[in-house]
Amino acid sequence: xxxxxxxxxxxxxxxxxxxxxxxxxxxxxxxxxxxxxxxxxxxxxxxxxxxxxxxxxxxxxxxxxxxxxxxxxxxxxxxxxxxxxxxxxxxxxxxxxxxxxxxxxxxxxxxxxxxxxxxxxxxxxxxxxxxxxxxxxxxxxxxxxxxxxxxxxxxxxxxxxxxxxxxxxxxxxxxxxxxxxxxxxxxxxxxxxxxxxxxxxxxxxxxxxxxxxxxxxxxxxxxxxxxxxxxxxxxxxxxxxxxxxxxxxxxxxxxxxxxxxxxxxxxxxxxxxxxxxxxxxxxxxxxxxxxxxxxxxxxxxxxxxxxxxxxxxxxxxxxxxxxxxxxxxxxxxxxxxxxxxxxxxxxxxxxxxxxxxxxxxxxxxxxxxxxxxxxxxxxxxxxxxxxxxx
Amino acid sequence: xxxxxxxxxxxxxxxxxxxxxxxxxxxxxxxxxxxxxxxxxxxxxxxxxxxxxxxxxxxxxxxxxxxxxxxxxxxxxxxxxxxxxxxxxxxxxxxxxxxxxxxxxxxxxxxxxxxxxxxxxxxxxxxxxxxxxxxxxxxxxxxxxxxxxxxxxxxxxxxxxxxxxxxxxxxxxxxxxxxxxxxxxxxxxxxxxxxxxxxxxxxxxxxxxxxxxxxxxxxxxxxxxxxxxxxxxxxxxxxxxxxxxxxxxxxxxxxxxxxxxxxxxxxxxxxxxxxxxxxxxxxxxxxxxxxxx
Numbered sequence: 087x088x089x090x091x092x093x094x095x096x097x098x099x100x101x102x103x104x105x106x107x108x109x110x111x112x113x114x115x116x117x118x119x120x121x122x123x124x125x126x127x128x129x130x131x132x133x134x135x136x137x138x139x140x141x142x143x144x145x146x147x148x149x150x151x152x153x154x155x156x157x158x159x160x161x162x163x164x165x166x167x168x169x170x171x172x173x174x175x176x177x178x179x180x181x182x183x184x185x186x187x188x189x190x191x192x193x194x195x196x197x198x199x200x201x202x203x204x205x206x207x208x209x210x211x212x213x214x215x216x217x218x219x220x221x222x223x224x225x226x227x228x229x230x231x232x233x234x235x236x237x238x239x240x241x242x243x244x245x246x247x248x249x250x251x252x253x254x255x256x257x258x259x260x261x262x263x264x265x266x267x268x269x270x271x272x273x274x275x276x277x278x279x280x281x282x283x284x285x286x287x288x289x290x291x292x293x294x295x296x297x298x299x300x301x302x303x304x305x306x307x308x309x310x311x312x313x314x315x316x317x318x319x320x321x322x323x324x325x326x327x328x329x330x331x332x333x334x335x336x337x338x339x340x341x342x343x344x345x346x347x348x349x350x351x352x353x354x355x356x357x358x359x360x361x362x363x364x365x366x367x368x369x370x371x372x373x374x375x376x377x378x379x380x381x382x383x384x385x386x387x388x389x390x391x392x393x394x395x396x397x398x399x400x401x402x403x404x405x406x407x408x409x410x411x412x413x414x415x416x417x418x419x420x421x422x423x424x425x426x427x428x429x430x431x432x433x434x435x436x437x438x439x440x441x442x443x444x445x446x447x448x449x450x451x452x453x454x455x456x457x458x459x460x461x462x463x464x465x466x467x468x469x470x471x472x473x474x475x476x
Numbered sequence: 477x478x479x480x481x482x483x484x485x486x487x488x489x490x491x492x493x494x495x496x497x498x499x500x501x502x503x504x505x506x507x508x509x510x511x512x513x514x515x516x517x518x519x520x521x522x523x524x525x526x527x528x529x530x531x532x533x534x535x536x537x538x539x540x541x542x543x544x545x546x547x548x549x550x551x552x553x554x555x556x557x558x559x560x561x562x563x564x565x566x567x568x569x570x571x572x573x574x575x576x577x578x579x580x581x582x583x584x585x586x587x588x589x590x591x592x593x594x595x596x597x598x599x600x601x602x603x604x605x606x607x608x609x610x611x612x613x614x615x616x617x618x619x620x621x622x623x624x625x626x627x628x629x630x631x632x633x634x635x636x637x638x639x640x641x642x643x644x645x646x647x648x649x650x651x652x653x654x655x656x657x658x659x660x661x662x663x664x665x666x667x668x669x670x671x672x673x674x675x676x677x678x679x680x681x682x683x684x685x686x687x688x689x690x691x692x693x694x695x696x697x698x699x700x701x702x703x704x705x706x707x708x709x710x711x712x713x714x715x716x717x718x719x720x721x722x723x724x725x726x727x728x729x730x731x732x733x734x735x736x737x738x739x740x741x742x743x744x745x746x747x748x749x750x751x752x753x754x755x756x757x758x759x760x761x762x763x764x765x766x767x768x769x
Contacts, residue, residue, distance in 0.1 A: 354599050
């Protein structure tokens with residue numbers, strides 16, 4: 087037999103095997119990058135959750151590009167510091183637009199997310215947020231270019247209200263908040279909606295920012311006779327001080343908070359006082375998909391990314407956006423927008439098991455019902471598993 | 477208004493008031509010697525706390541972390557004076573420029589620390605642990621609170637004695653009365669300024685270890701106490717160290733009392749309301765006198 091022919095056949099077989107193998111695992115993406123813009127708060131009050139999302143996005147994009155990117159093209163994210171200022175945000179949106187981004191992701195505060203929504207809509211750039219909660223971001227009909235996946239404020243509150251009715255009947259409520267913009271916006275919304283739902287709010291207390299303890303507020307809440315205390319806001323040290331004072335004065339009223347308590351050092355700051363604290367979450371930590379993503383984030387960044395809901399949401403949001411860009415088959419912003427809106431039954435790790443994402447011309451949110459909201463409890467010093475209360 | 481609630485208001489008010497008083501004192505020693513209002517005092521406090529948590533996370537003993545945090549923050553305060561303020565003074569920069577420079581230092585230190593260390597608030601253990609003492613069911617005081625009361629008394633007494641008995645302290649007082657006369661009697665104004673900034677930084681650095689165990693330490697930790705210290709200084713007046721003490725304690729007690737006996741939404745504004753009221757009645761502050769600025 088001709089040795090040259092045998093060698094040639096072997097070489098072809100090896101090349102085919104290698105090609106098939108690399109196709110199965112994905113060649114790293116090359117070529118002209120697909121640009122996605124993102125604005126975040128690098129340094130100010132929202133930075134503690136902004137930067138968690140950025141880290142998650144960086145890792146997702148690295149992994150995504152290594153697996154082949156969008157039809158062989160890498161994704162590149164251009165980050166801009168919005169300084170937690172809506173005016174600055176609008177300027178940065180213009181800058182990203184001029185740099186040719188195909189999509190803009192808002193990973194700052196809801197206030198800057200609203201500014202992006204206004205400006206990016208004018209510029210006809212598809213955009214959205216993985217973790218902005220503000221109810222004002224959802225409109226009827228939905229803003230044409232805006233898509234998001236976080237808990238909607240009204241469903242987060244809706245789930246809490248359902249839980250309160252189911253577990254306590256018609257409890258008297260006290261609301262404790264901090265004086266950050268987030269705290270005031272969220273608490274005002276909660277108070278309005280809780281009152282509309284028939285709850286009696288017997289006390290509204292504000293924690294003095296920077297104070298070493300909140301005994302005055304805790305005593306006033308205790309004196310009000312509230313059956314349940316709602317703790318809402320964004321300044322974790324201030325609210326942790328309230329929770330500590332609440333327990334020190336042996337107020338038996340259970341504590342329920344908003345979803346922002348999972349970001350920041352709440353468990354470290356509140357210590358054992360956090361035990362039994364109930365809060366709504368977009369994440370069910372028992373889901374294997376969540377454990378897998380969490381594992382990757384912890385491996386890359388350490389424990390500071392462990393169980394961070396905003397980071398997990400940012401990962402999944404980028405997965406949705408990149409999938410839409412793939413389906414659009416084009417850099418064209420309108421086609422990407424249309425592909426986002428056409429997202430249907432997309433399996434997503436956010437929410438309870440089996441959750442899928444479906445957008446439509448009348449809905450640009452992931453969460454469409456309070457029944458999809460997970461309620462969790464702090465147990466043994468950790469953010470615990472979901473409560474089975476429904 | 478029960479006796480228990482009054483006792484709790486006093487305990488809590490004196491606790492946070494002591495923090496304000498110490499920060500006001502840190503402003504005071506600088507302003508009387510140099511006429512400069514150093515906006516960065518809150519940031520020295522923050523840096524001391526951040527250095528502390530960093531050293532503790534590296535496994536260093538508490539005492540080393542404590543000393544390291546304080547030395548680090550004080551060094552930074554002195555460096556700010558040598559590298560920024562002194563050159564401006566040599567060039568006879570206007571007060572506005574100096575204030576802007578100090579404001580710039582405040583921002584650079586604050587956001588630079590956030591960029592380097594991170595944005596999350598972290599706990600800082602206190603020297604007295606986390607024990608809680610109860611007096612009945614509606615009054616509690618932390619072990620750390622006694623540390624705060626004691627340290628405040630000790631620091632104020634030390635500063636007063638130092639200013640009366642030491643040569644440098646007397647130089648500071650003379651400079652406050654008349655800088656030209658101070659030069660004529662051999663006082664080196666550069667040295668006095670450096671000592672004032674260093675002492676102010678030292679006091680602010682110590683405050684971190686009193687305050688942070690009951691709150692948290694993060695890159696924004698110095699912002700609000702810094703402002704409250706500034707307000708306390710002008711409530712009390714700048715004619716003697718008693719001014720910051722009275723201003724700080726009064727501010728702390730009024731703030732806690734407002735949160736207890738009025739709707740707590742007013743507590744935050746009480747600081748500014750009190751300042752305006754006092755300055756309307758006594759523009760030189762409660763303890764203000766002939767030498768007040």
